[in-house]
Ligand SMILES: Cc1cc2nc3c(=O)[nH]c(=O)nc-3n(C[C@H](O)[C@H](O)[C@H](O)COP(=O)(O)OP(=O)(O)OC[C@H]3O[C@@H](n4cnc5c(N)ncnc54)[C@H](O)[C@@H]3O)c2cc1C
């Protein structure tokens with residue numbers, strides 16, 4: 485039996501951040517993963533998707549000036565090579581050198597202080613559970629009879645197909661539909677809601693939808709997948725749209741229909757940790773129903789992003805080992821969908837702010853067509869919407885445009901430190917940059 489201050493199940497974004505936060509507090513740390521460190525983000529998520537998106541963007545630009553032949557076999561090989569390269573920063577040797585006791589194995593909870601890893605027992609004063617999530621597979625008739633793709637195998641295809649059906653226009657579906665379309669795949673994107681990215685500001689998600697359509701992505705909204713079957717050319721999908729039944733064909737089908745938390749097989753029920761289909765239950769300090777056992781990341785379900793898992797990790801570790809506890813506060817949540825242009829979001833949408841504050845809000849808008857840098861880059865397809873309260877404090881921002889994820893980060897600083905939006909006028913920005921727009925916003 486080996487004893488640690490902290491044991492962590494899962495070495496994805498949540499687990500790695502927890503391990504380093506534990507080390508920073510001088511704790512002995514045991515980190516366990518059944519796969520290689522890195523989790524969904526490194527192996528099947530953020531890293532391969534952003535590598536594919538970047539290559540697709542380069543090819544899209546090149547096709548404006550030259551005839552380009554796409555070698556999708558080589559491109560997918562490069563995506564996997566870049567993934568391996570990104571993994572080097574979290575390689576087991578790196579973790580061991582940093583002072584983390586890393587074990588490759590399957591962890592099960594025996595009690596609130598004891599873990600079993602492939603037959604070996606370990607104890608810890610505090611435990612962090614961060615086992616992540618898996619692709620949700622809905623009960624669509626015939627889906628169990630066809631070979632479908634998810635984010636787990638899509639980057640491991642030998643080459644890209646000629647045609648692809650993508651089910652679900654959330655972040656995964658939209659990012660990958662645009663990238664694959666730019667790489668020559670004829671994509672049909674099917675979404676249940678009336679726009680793509682239905683959780684985002686409607687005006688901006690509609691504008692992004694128009695961009696995707698203009699690039700050639702076939703988008704069916706308000707459409708529900710009813711049944712799927714194999715045919716000689718690949719897959720046939722029946723969709724109900726506006727009361728009518730439509731048949732769609734594709735060589736392959738990709739499911740991007742949300743996530744289901746990984747909650748089974750690690751002894752949560754044995755030790756009394758409460759969970760349901762939406763995830764592991766935690767209180768405002770990220771502690772589960774068992775004292776001393778904390779849960780974070782995708783398995784908790786609140787905001788399924790790597791950076792949010794990192795944010796939760798730092799808070800959970802601090803709460804686990806400090807006398808004073810801090811409640812989790814998602815007011816400064818942020819994310820970006822890495823389409824081209826990007827759609828980034830901080831805090832509330834206009835609709836959410838209206839629901840919470842009525843007419844006591846103001847929406848500050850800026851169109852990318854008024855931005856010199858966007859004009860010379862021919863990147864005028866974009867809009868900034870910042871929602872402020874009566875005191876000019878930011879409640880939320882949505883940005884569709886070139887480098888939106890970087891622009892929103894500057895607003896995040898202002899928002900997090902509770903400055904007024906107009907304080908940005910005092911900050912000198914380089915010209916002609918995209919961020920210089922933040923100095924020019926009119927009240
Ligand atoms: C295609 C795609 C693109 C994405 N792009 C982005 C993006 O651009 N930006 C962003 O912020 N987020 C993105 N995400 C989301 C991001 O990947 C997740 O939010 C993040 O990986 C969650 O981290 P986690 O630590 O909770 O879980 P995971 O990363 O899933 O890690 C969980 C780990 O636990 C291990 N594990 C599970 N059970 C056990 C057990 N019993 N014993 C031992 N090990 C176990 C697993 O092997 C895994 O390594 C994307 C996701 C997908 C699918």
Ligand SMILES: NC(=O)c1ccc[n+]([C@@H]2O[C@H](COP(=O)([O-])OP(=O)(O)OC[C@H]3O[C@@H](n4cnc5c(N)ncnc54)[C@H](O)[C@@H]3O)[C@@H](O)[C@H]2O)c1
Nearest residue numbers: 652653654655656657675676709740741742788820821822
């Ligand atoms: N850039 C990023 O940060 C990034 C990128 C990819 C994924 N992610 C994370 O991964 C999570 C999972 O991504 P996702 O895209 O799978 O999920 P999602 O929940 O974002 O989107 C799923 C979409 O599928 C639609 N849908 C559900 N059932 C349907 C049906 N039967 N037919 C048609 N459409 C249906 C939903 O309306 C929704 O728009 C995201 O929520 C996000 O947290 C983040």
